[in-house]
Amino acid sequence: MEYFINCNTSSFAVYTGPLDYQKAAHLYRRLGFSASIDTINTATTQSASNLVDALVDQALNTAPTTAPTWADWNNSNYPADDDAARQLRNSQRQEWRLAYSNDMLDNNLKERMSFFWSNHFVTEIDIYECNSFLYHYTNCLQRNALGNFKTFVEEIGLTNAMLYYLDGVFNNGNNPNENYARELYELFTLGEGNNYTEEDIIETARALTGYVERGELGCEPVQFDPTKHDAGTKTIFGQTDTFDYQGVIDNLFAQRSNEIAEFICRKLYEFFVHPDSRDAANNAQTIIDGMATVFITNNFEIAPVLRQLFKSQHFFDDEAVGVIIKSPFDLYFNLFKETNFTITDTNVSEAVNYSSLLGQTLFEPFDVAGWQRDRSWINTNFMIGRWLTIETILLGFYDSNPEQFKEFGIQAADPGGITTNDPAAVATAIVDKILPKGLLTQADYDTAIGIFRGPYEDNGVYEDSPDPNNFGWNMNLENTPTQVYLLLQHLGRQPEFQLK
Secondary structure, X not given: OXXXXXXXXXXXXXXXXXXXXXXXXXXXXXXXXXXXXXXXXXXXXXXXXXXXXXXXXXXXXXXXXXXXXXXXXXXXXXXXXXXXXXXXXHHHHHHHHHHHHXXXXXXXXXXXXXXXXXXXXXXXXHHHXXXXXXXXXXXXXXXXXXXXXXXXXXXXXXXXXXXXXXXXXXXXXXXXXOHHHHHHHHHHHOOOOOOOOHHHHHHHHHXXXXXXXXXXXXXXXXXXXXXXXXXXXXXXOXXXXXXXXXXHHHHHHHHOHHHHXXXXXXXXXXXXXOXXXXXXXXXXXXXXXXXXXXXXXXXXXXHHHHHHHHOEHXXXXXXXXXXOEOOHHHHHHHHHHHHOOOOOHHHHHHHHHHHHHOOOEOXXXXXXXXXXXXXXXXXXXXXXXXXXXXXXXXXXXXXXXXXXXXHXXXXXXXXXXXXXXXXXXXXXXXXXXXOOOOOOOHHHHHHHHHHHHHHHHHOOOOOOOOOHHHOOOOOOOOOHHHHHHHHHHHHOOOHHXXXX
8 A cells, every 4th residue: 555545636738837836846856856945946937848848958968977997897907805806896886876876966857767767677786796887787777867768678688787687697598597588578668467478588588698708807798609599489479580689679669569668657657756556546547648658659768758747737736746755865865955055975975875774775776676665665663764864964964064054044934035033934934945745734833833943932032022023033143053953853753754
């Protein structure tokens, strides 16, 4: 059972209404890892369609993460001493995690999509254990993130990371290994049991044989050996031919285009709009069908599907806002972006490490099926971990530069025309900037406002005035950073903070 039932009845037609702060923030939280108040305020001056086009175009034109010096290393490039080699490999992985994570923070939709695909075309670095393979796998995800899905499938299956992870390197013509063939259909293109047979898998495995030459040094690129490829005839999806690797992909997209489109578009819908794509009224199915039509019409180009989805009334419906549970990366990166606090590589690395503690290790999904997201991010241990790590991060920001909390509070309040001498209004503005749909009840707001006002009431600023807002309080007083800090700490424990 999903956390929310999907009650969204809006259509796939283009949304032409106003882009207020809540809707613009919704767009940035889903397409990337959120954005600063200034960025979202600027977005509200544009039409939704123009903004979506700009974000998709930006993603299409953003280059992949710069190749590291070790991008093409094999085992001969590492020290002969095992401990020294292990330390170097570990430092390279940390370097790459940091570089990629910084790009996730900076590149909005581009890295949101590459990260999405890393949980679709899953590999695990601890299985194949070659840093150069990790680089080229990530590069493949980034280059194809919004490109042509058929091209993507062709390329990802021949990355060394995938060939090792799903045993393609053991797929010999005289002894086929079915692992990749099975996942190609079950997890990557069609969905479990969706119009393929066990015989299709067996025959496909035969067609994929031959990519087995591994070299002697270790971590060398896999080479194709035609003598270890089964060149005989195979029958796949009712078609008989001497299929090879390319033939398998061509046949798959020719014979199962509808199944591919529906499966991939459903995953995109559940990721970007709502985790419940099988609502009783079939509203989500109507949207997925529309997405699939766009996908097929555009020869499996990903970007046109995303453009139409993100421009739709369905995407901007109130029922789509705040209904997805934040992943660990969302939890931390959204906070970084929304507060616009000064972050360092140490902060980013800390978020990456905390995410791992909460079940989301970068480049290490749980298994070949990937992280299951949503409810899987929420259990007793993970919730306590989410609270404590957010508190630790906020405390670190406060200790290093408390004034940035005051600056955030002023920025949160000012653009809405709210005067900064009303603590209740400022606290409310902060709540509504940080939470996708604010707090649930007025009592919840009153509690938050009370926490925000606490430090000043404690030191007598309000004294006995019946109207403390008119007795000198403003956002430039000494305790203001503490007020904002305490409010953010409080919000970090609220159920609404866990949603996007």
